[in-house]
Amino acid sequence: MRILVLNVNTTESMTAAIGRQASAAAAPGTEIVALTPGFGAESVEGNYESHLAAIAVMETVRAYPEPFDAVIQAGYGEHGREGLQELLDVPVVDIxxxxxxxxxxxxxxxxxxxxxxxxxxxxxxxxxxxxxxxxxxxxxxxxxxxxxxxxxxxxxxxxxxxxxxxxxxxxxxxxxxxxxxxxxxxxxxxxxxxxxxxxxxVAAAVTVAESLVRLGLTTSKVRTYAPARPKAFRNWPPGAAPR
Amino acid sequence: MRILVLNVNTTESMTAAIGRQASAAAAPGTEIVALTPGFGAESVEGNYESHLAAIAVMETVRAYPEPFDAVIQAGYGEHGREGLQELLDVPVVDIxxxxxxxxxxxxxxxxxxxxxxxxxxxxxxxxxxxxxxxxxxxxxxxxxxxxxxxxxxxxxxxxxxxxxxxxxxxxxxxxxxxxxxxxxxxxxxxxxxxxxxxxxxVAAAVTVAESLVRLGLTTSKVRTYAPARPKAFRNWPPGAAPR
Amino acid sequence: MRILVLNVNTTESMTAAIGRQASAAAAPGTEIVALTPGFGAESVEGNYESHLAAIAVMETVRAYPEPFDAVIQAGYGEHGREGLQELLDVPVVDIxxxxxxxxxxxxxxxxxxxxxxxxxxxxxxxxxxxxxxxxxxxxxxxxxxxxxxxxxxxxxxxxxxxxxxxxxxxxxxxxxxxxxxxxxxxxxxxxxxxxxxxxxxVAAAVTVAESLVRLGLTTSKVRTYAPARPKAFRNWPPGAAPR
Amino acid sequence: MRILVLNVNTTESMTAAIGRQASAAAAPGTEIVALTPGFGAESVEGNYESHLAAIAVMETVRAYPEPFDAVIQAGYGEHGREGLQELLDVPVVDIxxxxxxxxxxxxxxxxxxxxxxxxxxxxxxxxxxxxxxxxxxxxxxxxxxxxxxxxxxxxxxxxxxxxxxxxxxxxxxxxxxxxxxxxxxxxxxxxxxxxxxxxxxVAAAVTVAESLVRLGLTTSKVRTYAPARPKAFRNWPPGAAPR
Amino acid sequence: MRILVLNVNTTESMTAAIGRQASAAAAPGTEIVALTPGFGAESVEGNYESHLAAIAVMETVRAYPEPFDAVIQAGYGEHGREGLQELLDVPVVDIxxxxxxxxxxxxxxxxxxxxxxxxxxxxxxxxxxxxxxxxxxxxxxxxxxxxxxxxxxxxxxxxxxxxxxxxxxxxxxxxxxxxxxxxxxxxxxxxxxxxxxxxxxVAAAVTVAESLVRLGLTTSKVRTYAPARPKAFRNWPPGAAPR
Amino acid sequence: MRILVLNVNTTESMTAAIGRQASAAAAPGTEIVALTPGFGAESVEGNYESHLAAIAVMETVRAYPEPFDAVIQAGYGEHGREGLQELLDVPVVDIxxxxxxxxxxxxxxxxxxxxxxxxxxxxxxxxxxxxxxxxxxxxxxxxxxxxxxxxxxxxxxxxxxxxxxxxxxxxxxxxxxxxxxxxxxxxxxxxxxxxxxxxxxVAAAVTVAESLVRLGLTTSKVRTYAPARPKAFRNWPPGAAPR
Structure with missing residues (x-):
C-alpha cells in the first residue's frame, strides 16, 4: 500500500526526516511517500501559518498524480484534516x-x-x-x-x-x-x-493508517465529509482558469 | 470608524447584500467596507471551501490599503477568525x-x-x-x-x-x-x-465591533494571538517573491 | 434611548460612580439613569446580601415611573438577572x-x-x-x-x-x-x-444594552422569561395592600 | 431534634400539607416545625417569585425564636439555599x-x-x-x-x-x-x-437532615458560607431601623 | 432493620473496626452485620484487587442466609456496586x-x-x-x-x-x-x-441506607439493574456444580 | 508476535468464532491465541456477569504458560481492562x-x-x-x-x-x-x-495491538497501572494455598 505523508511546512529537510521516521515505522510492503506542500511557511507555529498549511496540504494531495491508500497530515495542531477527509475516500490521519x-x-x-x-x-x-x-x-x-x-x-x-x-x-x-x-x-x-x-x-499515524487500510475502512461520506458540491472557484488554484 | 466586512465567498452580489445589511445596522459615523475575497468558491458549504475562505479572507484583509478599526468575518461556521486575530491588533468579530x-x-x-x-x-x-x-x-x-x-x-x-x-x-x-x-x-x-x-x-457583529472600538479594546497579544514570528514563505502569496 | 443602571448596594456614592462610568461609555443620545435600590446592604459580598439585592433591584425597577429601553444590573456575581428578564420586555444586561x-x-x-x-x-x-x-x-x-x-x-x-x-x-x-x-x-x-x-x-454592559436596543431585540417570552402568572402576594411589597 | 421545614409560598394549607408529609417521614423524636414565609406569593412558579421566596424564607428562619437543628427549604427549584447556609451553622437541605x-x-x-x-x-x-x-x-x-x-x-x-x-x-x-x-x-x-x-x-430531605444532625455535621464556614460580614442595611427588614 | 456492611478485604480486624464504626452511626433498632469476603486480598489498593473484591463481595452477600434490608459496600473506590444492585432489590450504598x-x-x-x-x-x-x-x-x-x-x-x-x-x-x-x-x-x-x-x-452510608429503607425505596429494576437473565455458569462459584 | 484474545464468556464456540475473526484481521506473522475463561457465564449481559468475567479473564491470562506480546479483551462493555494493565507490561486492548x-x-x-x-x-x-x-x-x-x-x-x-x-x-x-x-x-x-x-x-483491536507491539510501546507503570503490591490472598485463586 502507498501512504502519503504530508509535511505542513516547506522545509525539505524536515519532509525528508518525517519520511524516514514514517518509513521506519511502516510494515513491509508499505510505501511511504513524503511530500512537501507547494506553498507555505518554512515552519508552522501559529494560526495564519496553520491555516495556510491546511489549504497547501490539500492542494498538494489533490495534485499528486498516482493512486494512494491513505494520507497522513504530519503537523501538530494544524488545521485541515477535515478538508482532506472531504476531498478523499481513503483514510486520513492527523498525527x-x-x-x-x-x-x-x-x-x-x-x-x-x-x-x-x-x-x-x-x-x-x-x-x-x-x-x-x-x-x-x-x-x-x-x-x-x-x-x-x-x-x-x-x-x-x-x-x-x-x-x-x-x-x-x-x-x-x-x-x-x-x-x-x-x-x-x-x-x-x-x-x-x-x-x-x-x-x-508520525510513527503512530503510520500504524493507524496501515490498520485502517488493511481493515478496508474508508471515510464516511454521509454528512460531514460528503464530497464537495460542484461549484465555481475564482482565482483558484493559483494560475488556474476558473473551474 | 471604518469596519471591514469580509464576505467568505466570491459572489459579489452577496458581498453587496452583506454590506447593505451591515450598513443598516451601523451607527452614524461608522463606515462599512464590504470586501469580496480575491479567490475562493462562489459559496462556502463545506470544509475545503471553508479552509480556502479562511486564507482568502486573511490575504484580502492584509492587502487592504487603508486603515481600519475592526474586521467582521461574515461567514457562518467558517475557519479563520483566529488567524485574523493573529494578524491584526484591531478587534475581529466572527458573525x-x-x-x-x-x-x-x-x-x-x-x-x-x-x-x-x-x-x-x-x-x-x-x-x-x-x-x-x-x-x-x-x-x-x-x-x-x-x-x-x-x-x-x-x-x-x-x-x-x-x-x-x-x-x-x-x-x-x-x-x-x-x-x-x-x-x-x-x-x-x-x-x-x-x-x-x-x-x-451580520447586524449583531456590527454592533459588537463598534462597541469594542468605542471601548478602546484590542486583541490580546500575549499568547494565542501574538504576532506571527518572522519567517520565509515559499510560493506565497500567489505570484509573490519569497518573503 | 434611556438605560437604567442599577447599583446592587445602597451606597449612594457608588451609584454615582457607576453612573459616571456608564455615561462615559454611552453613545451620544443615550441617557443613563443610575438608581440605588430602595433597600439592602451598603455593599454586597455574600449570599444573603446578594439575594436581598436581587429582589431590591427588581422592586426598584418596577417602581421607576418613566419609560426606559434597557436595564443594566451593575453587580458582580449577584442574583436576579433572570427575575428582571421575567418582569420586563426590554433587554436586561448583567455586568x-x-x-x-x-x-x-x-x-x-x-x-x-x-x-x-x-x-x-x-x-x-x-x-x-x-x-x-x-x-x-x-x-x-x-x-x-x-x-x-x-x-x-x-x-x-x-x-x-x-x-x-x-x-x-x-x-x-x-x-x-x-x-x-x-x-x-x-x-x-x-x-x-x-x-x-x-x-x-459597566462600560461593556452599556454598549451591549445599546446594541440590543438599536437592533430592536427584546427578551424572549416563550418559556423561561414569560410574564409572571397573576397571583396574590401577602405582605409584599412592604407596606402594600395584597395584590 | 427540631427541624424547620420552610414552605416557599404563602398558602397556609400547603404549609400544613408539607408539614404532615415531613412528619410522616420523620424518625421518632424528630419535631417538625412547618413555617410559612412572612411575605411572598401564594405559589412560586417563576423567577421573580422565586427570588422573593429566597429572601422571605431567610427572614422567616432568622425570626424564628427557638433553637433548631436543621432547616429544610421545601420548594422545587427555588433560589436561596446558599443564603440560608451562610446565615446558619446547622445543616440546610433543599428538597x-x-x-x-x-x-x-x-x-x-x-x-x-x-x-x-x-x-x-x-x-x-x-x-x-x-x-x-x-x-x-x-x-x-x-x-x-x-x-x-x-x-x-x-x-x-x-x-x-x-x-x-x-x-x-x-x-x-x-x-x-x-x-x-x-x-x-x-x-x-x-x-x-x-x-x-x-x-x-420532602420526605427525602427529612431523612437527609436527620442524618446530618445525627452525624454531628454542620455547614462549612471556610469560604462560600462563611458568616456574613457586619454591615449597614437600609430599609431592611421591612419596618426595622437600620442595623 | 438489618444492614449488611461488607468489608472489601479479608482482614478480619478491619471488618470488626468497620462494624464498630457502622454501629456507632446506626439508629436504635438498626442491626449492623459486618461481613468479611470469603476470598480476596488482605487490603485493596489496586485494580486487580478491586475487581476481585467486587466479585467476592457479591458472592458473600449472595451466601448470607438471613434476610436483610440494605447493603453497604465499605471500600473506597472499589468496583462492584452495580453488580450488587443487579443482584438485590434492597438498597445498596457504596461508601x-x-x-x-x-x-x-x-x-x-x-x-x-x-x-x-x-x-x-x-x-x-x-x-x-x-x-x-x-x-x-x-x-x-x-x-x-x-x-x-x-x-x-x-x-x-x-x-x-x-x-x-x-x-x-x-x-x-x-x-x-x-x-x-x-x-x-x-x-x-x-x-x-x-x-x-x-x-x-461508613457512618454516612449507614444513615443513607437507613433513610432509604425507612422511605420504603428500593433499587429500580427497569433497565440497568434488572435481575440477571438465567444462564449457565461454568466452574462458578468455586466448588459448585454448574447452575 | 503472539496476541492472546480473551473471550469473556465460557461458550467455546464463541471463543472459536472470535479467534477466527481475529486471525482474519491479523498481519502475517501474528499468532492469535483465543482463550476461554476458566470460569464464568455462558454469555455476559449484565453487571454481575461482567464483574465475574473481569476476574476470570485476569486469572486465565495469568495462568497462560507461554510468553505473549499483547492481550485483547474481546467483550463489549465488560469490566477488567484496567486490572489486566496492572498485571501486565505488554499492551492490553479492550475491543x-x-x-x-x-x-x-x-x-x-x-x-x-x-x-x-x-x-x-x-x-x-x-x-x-x-x-x-x-x-x-x-x-x-x-x-x-x-x-x-x-x-x-x-x-x-x-x-x-x-x-x-x-x-x-x-x-x-x-x-x-x-x-x-x-x-x-x-x-x-x-x-x-x-x-x-x-x-x-475484534478486528480493530487486533490491528491496534499489533501496532503497539511494533512501535515497542508498553503500558505505563508510574501510577494507575503500577504492579500490584505484594500481599496475602485468602482462598484465591480457587483451590490455591494462600500466597
Missing part, C-alpha cells in the same frame, strides 16, 4: 490525533510536550474537536522553536525532558506525546528520564 | 459568535437555523471552540443551499421557518439565529411565525 | 456576563479579579449558569473588600494588579475582567502592568 | 437536591416531573449548580399549575403519570422525582403505572 | 458515594484524602460514573498504605492532615472526606487542624 | 475502546449497536471512563440476546440493521460500531443498508 489515541492505550492520562507556548492553544483545540481531550493531562511548551530543534539539539533535549518530567510529576501524566515532528529523535532520552512511555505521532 | 453571544442575552437557549446539513458540523465546531455552545439548543439545517436562498425565496422561507418552529417546540430554543448571511431578509417572517426574537449575525 | 462575553472577543481565555474570596463562588456560579465559563481561566480574589477600594486605593491597586499578573502567568488568562464596579478606575494601571486588555463590566 | 441525591442511589438516571414548563429551567439550574445534573435524564413539565394540583386531582394524576411514563420510556429514566410539594400524594399511583421507584423530595 | 453526596450538603466543594497515589484513579473513576465529581475539588493521596494506618498511627495523622490542609488551601475544598475505612478514627484531628467538616464514609 | 477509537478516524460521530437494552449502560460507562464518549452519538440496543445472534440470524440482521439506520438518521452517526463479538458476520449487510463504514471491534 496529533494518532498520538493521542495511541497514548490512551498505554496509560490513564497523557501530556503533550510541544515547541512554543503559542502552539499550545492550537493543539488543545485540535484535541477538543477530535474528542480526545478528556484524558489529556496538559499540553506543555518547551520554549524551543521548530527550527531550533535542529540548531540546538542539546538545549532542546533539556527543555523537552524538563517539561516531560513536570507533566508526569505535577500534571499526573502517565504517557508523554512529543508534539512536534522534529522531536522524534528524542524519544529514548525522554523515556530514560521520565520512566513513562513516549509516543511519536 | 457566528456575535450572533450566539447576542442571542444569549435574550433567552435561556438559542438554536441556529442554517442551510445544508453538511454545514451543521462546521457551525457546531465553531461554537464549541468559542465556548458558546453551552446554551445552544441545536443547529438545524433547512436543506436550502446558499444560492437557493436567492433563487427560491418562497421555498426558503418555508424551509427555514419550519426548522425554527421545530427548534422552539422540540429543542426548547427561546431565540433563533439565522445561520447564513443570505437569510437576513427573513427575520420578520421568522419572528412572526415563531414568536421568539431572531438574531441576524 | 458579570457583559464583561465575560466582551472579554471572549479579545483573547482565548479571561480571568476575573474580584474583591473577597467569598465572592468568587458567586461569580463562578453566574458564569456557569450563563454558559460563559468554558473560556474562564480563573476567578481570583484580591482580598480587598468593596469599601476598601475607596479607603485604600494604593493597597487596592497592588492587590488587584498582583492577582491579574498571576492570572496571566499561571492561569494563562489573555484578558482580565475587573470584577467589581469599584475597580473601574484601575483599568489603565492593570493594562500597563500586565500587557493584556482589561474589560470593565 | 430539589435531596430528591436528586436520593434518586441517584436507586437507579442509573432519574427524571423530575414538575408543574409548569416555566419552572423547568429553574430546576435545571439548581441541579446544575448543585453538581447533581450528570445523571438527570430530564426535567419534564406536566402542565399543571401548583394550585391546580389541589383543584383538579384527577387531571393532575393523568398529566403527571403521563410525563413519568415518557421519562422512563424515552429519556431512559430509572427513577422518578415528583418535583412539587403538592405532588406528594401521587407517589403510589406513579409507582403503579411506571414500575420505577418514585422519590418525594 | 465512596455516600461520603461524597453527604459532603455536598455541607460545602460547595469537597476533597477526598485517601491512602496511596495508585488508588486515586480508582476513586476518581467511581465519582465520575456516579455523577458526583462536579463538586469534587481533588482526590489526594497521603502516601500511607491501608495497613500502615494501623501500624504507624502518628505518621498517618500527619500525612493525612497535611493533605487535608493542602486541599482546603490550594484546591479550595470546603469539606474533607476521609477516603479509607481505616481513617475513621482521625476525624476529630482533621477537623481540629483544618476547621472544615470531615465526613466518614 | 470496546479499539472500535471507538477506530471509528473516530472515519467520521465525526459514531454509534454502537449492541444486544440487549441492559448492556447499553455498561458500554456507555466504559466509553466515559476511556475518554471516548465525546463523539459517541448513541449506544442502541437491538433487543437480540447474545445467543440469539446464532439461533435467529435473520431476525438479528433485521433488528441490528434497523437500529443502525436509526442511529444514522436520528442520532446523526456517521460510523457504526457493531457492539458484540457475535455480530461480526453482519458487517457487510449493515454497510449495504446504511451506507456508512462499520467497525468490528
Amino acid at each position: 496529533t490525533e494518532a498520538a493521542a489515541s495511541t497514548a490512551m492505550y498505554l496509560g490513564r492520562s497523557y501530556s503533550v510536550v510541544t515547541t512554543l507556548d503559542r502552539t499550545v492553544p492550537l493543539i488543545e483545540d485540535r484535541l477538543l474537536l477530535a474528542g480526545l481531550s478528556a484524558r489529556c493531562a496538559s499540553v506543555r511548551a518547551s520554549g524551543m522553536a521548530v527550527l531550533e530543534l535542529e540548531s540546538d539539539p542539546a538545549g532542546a533535549v533539556e527543555a523537552i525532558v524538563g517539561q516531560a518530567e513536570l507533566a508526569v510529576r505535577d500534571d499526573r501524566a502517565e504517557v508523554i506525546v512529543l508534539g512536534c515532528g522534529g522531536m522524534a529523535g528524542l524519544t529514548e532520552q525522554v523515556v530514560a528520564r521520565t520512566g513513562v512511555p513516549v509516543v511519536d505521532g | 457566528t459568535e456575535a450572533a450566539a453571544s447576542t442571542a444569549m442575552y435574550l433567552g435561556r437557549s438559542y438554536s441556529v437555523v442554517t442551510t445544508l446539513d453538511r454545514t451543521v458540523p462546521l457551525i457546531e465546531d465553531r461554537l464549541l471552540l468559542a465556548g458558546l455552545s453551552a446554551r445552544c439548543a441545536s443547529v438545524r439545517a433547512s436543506g436550502m443551499a446558499v444560492l437557493e436562498l436567492e433563487s427560491d425565496p418562497a421555498g426558503a422561507v418555508e424551509a427555514i421557518v419550519g426548522q425554527a418552529e421545530l427548534a422552539v417546540r422540540d429543542d426548547r430554543a427561546e431565540v433563533i439565529v439565522l445561520g447564513c448571511g443570505g437569510m437576513a431578509g427573513l427575520t420578520e417572517q421568522v419572528v412572526a411565525r415563531t414568536g421568539v426574537p431572531v438574531v441576524d449575525g | 458579570t456576563e457583559a464583561a465575560a462575553s466582551t472579554a471572549m472577543y479579545l483573547g482565548r481565555s479571561y480571568s476575573v479579579v474580584t474583591t473577597l474570596d467569598r465572592t468568587v463562588p458567586l461569580i463562578e456560579d453566574r458564569l456557569l449558569l450563563a454558559g460563559l465559563s468554558a473560556r474562564c481561566a480563573s476567578v481570583r480574589a484580591s482580598g480587598m473588600a468593596v469599601l476598601e477600594l475607596e479607603s485604600d486605593p494604593a493597597g487596592a491597586v497592588e492587590a488587584i494588579v498582583g492577582q491579574a499578573e498571576l492570572a496571566v502567568r499561571d492561569d494563562r488568562a489573555e484578558v482580565i475582567v475587573l470584577g467589581c464596579g469599584g475597580m473601574a478606575g484601575l483599568t489603565e494601571q492593570v493594562v500597563a502592568r500586565t500587557g493584556v486588555p482589561v474589560v470593565d463590566g | 430539589t437536591e435531596a430528591a436528586a441525591s436520593t434518586a441517584m442511589y436507586l437507579g442509573r438516571s432519574y427524571s423530575v416531573v414538575t408543574t409548569l414548563d416555566r419552572t423547568v429551567p429553574l430546576i435545571e439550574d439548581r441541579l446544575l449548580l448543585a453538581g447533581l445534573s450528570a445523571r438527570c435524564a430530564s426535567v419534564r413539565a406536566s402542565g399543571m399549575a401548583v394550585l391546580e394540583l389541589e383543584s383538579d386531582p384527577a387531571g393532575a394524576v393523568e398529566a403527571i403519570v403521563g410525563q413519568a411514563e415518557l421519562a422512563v420510556r424515552d429519556d431512559r429514566a430509572e427513577v422518578i422525582v415528583l418535583g412539587c410539594g403538592g405532588m406528594a400524594g401521587l407517589t403510589e399511583q406513579v409507582v403503579a403505572r411506571t414500575g420505577v421507584p418514585v422519590v418525594d423530595g | 465512596t458515594e455516600a461520603a461524597a453526596s453527604t459532603a455536598m450538603y455541607l460545602g460547595r466543594s469537597y476533597s477526598v484524602v485517601t491512602t496511596l497515589d495508585r488508588t486515586v484513579p480508582l476513586i476518581e473513576d467511581r465519582l465520575l460514573l456516579a455523577g458526583l465529581s462536579a463538586r469534587c475539588a481533588s482526590v489526594r493521596a497521603s502516601g500511607m498504605a491501608v495497613l500502615e494506618l494501623e501500624s504507624d498511627p502518628a505518621g498517618a495523622v500527619e500525612a493525612i492532615v497535611g493533605q487535608a490542609e493542602l486541599a482546603v488551601r490550594d484546591d479550595r475544598a470546603e469539606v474533607i472526606v476521609l477516603g479509607c475505612g481505616g481513617m475513621a478514627g482521625l476525624t476529630e484531628q482533621v477537623v481540629a487542624r483544618t476547621g472544615v467538616p470531615v465526613v466518614d464514609g | 470496546t475502546e479499539a472500535a471507538a477509537s477506530t471509528a473516530m478516524y472515519l467520521g465525526r460521530s459514531y454509534s454502537v449497536v449492541t444486544t440487549l437494552d441492559r448492556t447499553v449502560p455498561l458500554i456507555e460507562d466504559r466509553l466515559l471512563l476511556a475518554g471516548l464518549s465525546a463523539r459517541c452519538a448513541s449506544v442502541r440496543a437491538s433487543g437480540m440476546a447474545v445467543l440469539e445472534l446464532e439461533s435467529d440470524p435473520a431476525g438479528a440482521v433485521e433488528a441490528i440493521v434497523g437500529q443502525a439506520e436509526l442511529a444514522v438518521r436520528d442520532d446523526r452517526a456517521e460510523v457504526i460500531v457493531l457492539g458484540c463479538g457475535g455480530m461480526a458476520g453482519l458487517t457487510e449487510q449493515v454497510v449495504a443498508r446504511t451506507g456508512v463504514p462499520v467497525v468490528d471491534g
